[in-house]
Amino acid sequence: MPPDPNCLFCRLVADGDHVRSTDGFVAIRDINPAAETHLLVLPERHIDTLRDVAELPDEEAARMLRFIAEVAAAEGLEDYRVIVNIGPSAGQTVFHLHWHVLAGSALPGFH
Numbered sequence: 001m002p003p004d005p006n007c008l009f010c011r012l013v014a015d016g017d018h019v020r021s022t023d024g025f026v027a028i029r030d031i032n033p034a035a036e037t038h039l040l041v042l043p044e045r046h047i048d049t050l051r052d053v054a055e056l057p058d059e060e061a062a063r064m065l066r067f068i069a070e071v072a073a074a075e076g077l078e079d080y081r082v083i084v085n086i087g088p089s090a091g092q093t094v095f096h097l098h099w100h101v102l103a104g105s106a107l108p109g110f111h
């Protein structure tokens, strides 16, 4: 989908501070970190949610995952957690696909 002028993350793709970028994807720092390290990895092009992953060609989906690993390695992270919220009741508040990359001592366990 084309950039959406009403989408916060489309605007950050265009104008934001990128921790790292590659062809088609960027990583930014979460403005309200939920852990010591909290990055967001997002496709440059607008995709509402991971539910729409079928919109990504296989090659692009694979590059997205590889980029997450590159971003984590570049941050010096060995252990980290990757989360995607899909839909409002799962906690999605920004409807431009993004992967949370979380690491550090504040990381809570799942019980």
Ligand code: AMP
Residues within 6 Å of the ligand: 008, 012, 028, 029, 030, 031, 032, 033, 040, 084, 085, 091, 092, 093, 094, 095
């Ligand atoms: P989600 O709740 O999964 O949709 O995640 C949205 C995330 O975007 C939250 O963790 C927010 O803290 C983060 N966020 C919101 N606005 C900004 C911004 N301007 N720059 C960076 N991160 C943001």
Ligand code: ZN
Residues within 6 Å of the ligand: 003, 004, 007, 008, 009, 010, 011, 045, 046, 047, 095, 096
């Ligand atoms: Zn967008």
